[in-house]
Amino acid sequence: MSHGVMGEKSLPDLPATSWAVLGILSFEADLSGYDVKRWADQSLAFFYWAPSQSQIYTELRRLERLELATSRVEQTHAAKSRRVYRVTSQGQDAIRGWADELEPDPMVLKNSHILRVWAAHNGDMERLHGELRTYRDAALERAAKAAAHARGAERDASWRFSGIALEWSERFYLDEAARIDWLLDRLQQEQ
Amino acid sequence: MSHGVMGEKSLPDLPATSWAVLGILSFEADLSGYDVKRWADQSLAFFYWAPSQSQIYTELRRLERLELATSRVEQTHAAKSRRVYRVTSQGQDAIRGWADELEPDPMVLKNSHILRVWAAHNGDMERLHGELRTYRDAALERAAKAAAHARGAERDASWRFSGIALEWSERFYLDEAARIDWLLDRLQQEQ
DNA sequence: GGGAGCATGTAACGGGTTACATGATTGG
DNA sequence: CCAATCATGTAACCCGTTACATGCTCCC
Numbered sequence: 001m002s003h004g005v006m007g008e009k010s011l012p013d014l015p016a017t018s019w020a021v022l023g024i025l026s027f028e029a030d031l032s033g034y035d036v037k038r039w040a041d042q043s044l045a046f047f048y049w050a051p052s053q054s055q056i057y058t059e060l061r062r063l064e065r066l067e068l069a070t071s072r073v074e075q076t077h078a079a080k081s082r083r084v085y086r087v088t089s090q091g092q093d094a095i096r097g098w099a100d101e102l103e104p105d106p107m108v109l110k111n112s113h114i115l116r117v118w119a120a121h122n123g124d125m126e127r128l129h130g131e132l133r134t135y136r137d138a139a140l141e142r143a144a145k146a147a148a149h150a151r152g153a154e155r156d157a158s159w160r161f162s163g164i165a166l167e168w169s170e171r172f173y174l175d176e177a178a179r180i181d182w183l184l185d186r187l188q189q190e191q
Numbered sequence: 192m193s194h195g196v197m198g199e200k201s202l203p204d205l206p207a208t209s210w211a212v213l214g215i216l217s218f219e220a221d222l223s224g225y226d227v228k229r230w231a232d233q234s235l236a237f238f239y240w241a242p243s244q245s246q247i248y249t250e251l252r253r254l255e256r257l258e259l260a261t262s263r264v265e266q267t268h269a270a271k272s273r274r275v276y277r278v279t280s281q282g283q284d285a286i287r288g289w290a291d292e293l294e295p296d297p298m299v300l301k302n303s304h305i306l307r308v309w310a311a312h313n314g315d316m317e318r319l320h321g322e323l324r325t326y327r328d329a330a331l332e333r334a335a336k337a338a339a340h341a342r343g344a345e346r347d348a349s350w351r352f353s354g355i356a357l358e359w360s361e362r363f364y365l366d367e368a369a370r371i372d373w374l375l376d377r378l379q380q381e382q
Numbered sequence: 383g384g385g386a387g388c389a390t391g392t393a394a395c396g397g398g399t400t401a402c403a404t405g406a407t408t409g410g
Numbered sequence: 411c412c413a414a415t416c417a418t419g420t421a422a423c424c425c426g427t428t429a430c431a432t433g434c435t436c437c438c
Contacts, residue, residue: 015397016303023310034417047305055398057418080406082417092313099314104307104322109363110299112207114238116290118356119214121349122283123290131295158312160381165309168374172300175366183359190351206425225389246426248390271434273389 011097012066016105017051019098020044021059022087025069026095027158029086032074033057036085043153043162046146046169060085068094117183129184136180143173202288203257207296208242210289211235212250213278216260217286218349220277223265224248227276234344234353237337237360251276259285308374320375327371334364 014022024039025031031039033056040050051059063069068091075081087095113135120128146169153163205213215230216222222230224247231241242250254260259282266272278286304326311319337360344354 016301017398020306023306023313026310026313032417033419034415043309044306047300047302047309049299049301052399053417054400054419058398076416077407080417095310095313099307099310100318104303104326107304107326108240108299108301109238110207110240111238112295113298114356114359115211115214115235116295117359118234118238118353119217119286119290120352120355122214122217122286127291135295135298161311162309164311164374164377164381165305167377168305168308168370171370171373175370179359179362179366182362183355186355186358190355208426223389224391225387243427244389245391245428249426267388268435271389 011094011102012068014062014066015059017055018059018062019095020048020051021056022063022068022091022095022098025063025085025087025091027162030074030084031086032082032084033060034082036060042149043166046142046149047165047172063091067091113180117187120187125187129187132180132184132187136177136184139173139177139180143170143177146170146173202293203259203285205253205257206250208246209250209253210286211239211242212247213254213259213282213286213289216254216276216278216282218353221265221275222277223273223275224251225273227251233340234357237333237340238356238363254282258282304371308378311378316378320378323371323375323378327368327375330364330368330371334361334368337361337364 020040021036024036024044027039033053036056037050037053040056044050060069060071064071064085067088069085069087071083071085073081074084113132116123116128116131146166150163150166150170153159153166211231212227215227215235218230224244227247228241228244231247235241251260251262255262255276258279260276260278262274262276264272265275304323307314307319307322337357341354341357341361344350344357
């Protein structure tokens with residue numbers, strides 16, 4: 001046998017969403033798909049992205065199939081139950097490997113507002129300005145939301161880093177808003 | 192007939208890449224797929240994203256099928272030719288509609304470096320710091336590149352807005368680098 | 383002669399989305 | 411009682427990627 005030496009742990013090759021979901025599970029045990037979705041919307045969404053609900057259930061099933069997570073059915077009510085997941089020890093190993101051995105994939109930015117500026121010779125300037133102002137306001141709101149979630153994470157020591165990521169997000173959206181203000185000025189200059 | 196009134200122009204429902212490629216064609220006539228790819232890599236890639244080469248050829252064929260662009264074969268050499276594209280008047284209308292009537296789709300950010308910070312309880316801190324420093328340096332390089340391309344766009348009046356988008360990009364990557372420096376400090380604090 | 387750049391295309395694949403479907407529970 | 415929330419899942423679809431294939435031309 002050319003490989004597969006004892007003790008050699010090869011990381012499973014998972015899509016990004018899978019790692020993200022596994023990451024969420026690394027914070028807390030016994031989360032349902034629904035829980036995972038809420039977590040994703042309230043933290044991941046600010047600096048990464050929020051997978052769709054159906055995708056999350058798919059990833060959860062994949063993680064279980066690969067034995068990186070296990071699930072059990074929790075009877076919440078007489079006629080109602082939910083399936084909750086937790087990482088296995090293999091899952092723990094995998095996530096450590098992901099953090100320490102896998103190259104982070106390159107940052108992705110898709111800012112369609114800047115795309116509009118780039119192609120501004122095709123459209124109306126007034127309108128573009130209005131659109132950019134709206135976008136700036138949305139960024140400020142987003143910053144406020146990130147800040148609120150960051151404060152929420154302060155309470156528990158285990159969300160320490162999650163909170164820092166959210167503080168980073170607040171700054172990101174604040175900077176973005178400032179950059180749009182600069183852009184508005186810059187466009188003004190250009191008659 | 193319930194719709195289709197004369198003069199009523201309904202925008203074709205195109206995927207994002209299609210609009211981006213059409214946008215590139217709006218700058219200059221007679222671009223080959225290869226040209227489009229280079230343009231995308233040197234401007235779009237900084238604030239939007241660079242579609243793969245094969246995708247560009249696909250989009251170009253789609254645009255022609257929808258009569259938003261036409262192509263002709265240009266004989267460059269005895270035994271070599273290339274197919275070059277240009278927007279039609281319908282294409283011009285469509286791109287104006289895109290700029291002025293279509294909601295820009297929400298900004299997408301996928302920063303896997305911050306994802307690592309968020310999940311930092313699973314990995315080694317030293318390593319994370321090193322990774323972040325590398326990322327900061329890459330951001331600075333990216334800023335420099337954007338600035339260089341922005342200067343390149345100054346020459347021609349028709350790339351005016353394209354140049355502004357690149358100036359914005361320079362700022363983006365500069366801000367990003369500064370934010371990572373802040374993050375490095377912030378993580379230090381947290382022992 | 384050979385490597386870099388020009389130039390275009392096909393095929394397989396899959397990640398992820400939207401839309402749809404279903405039904406229980408809780409609180410006003 | 412009704413809306414919102416909890417909770418899970420299926421099916422269709424396609425965008426976009428990677429990998430592969432091909433061959434010319436230019437310049438050292």
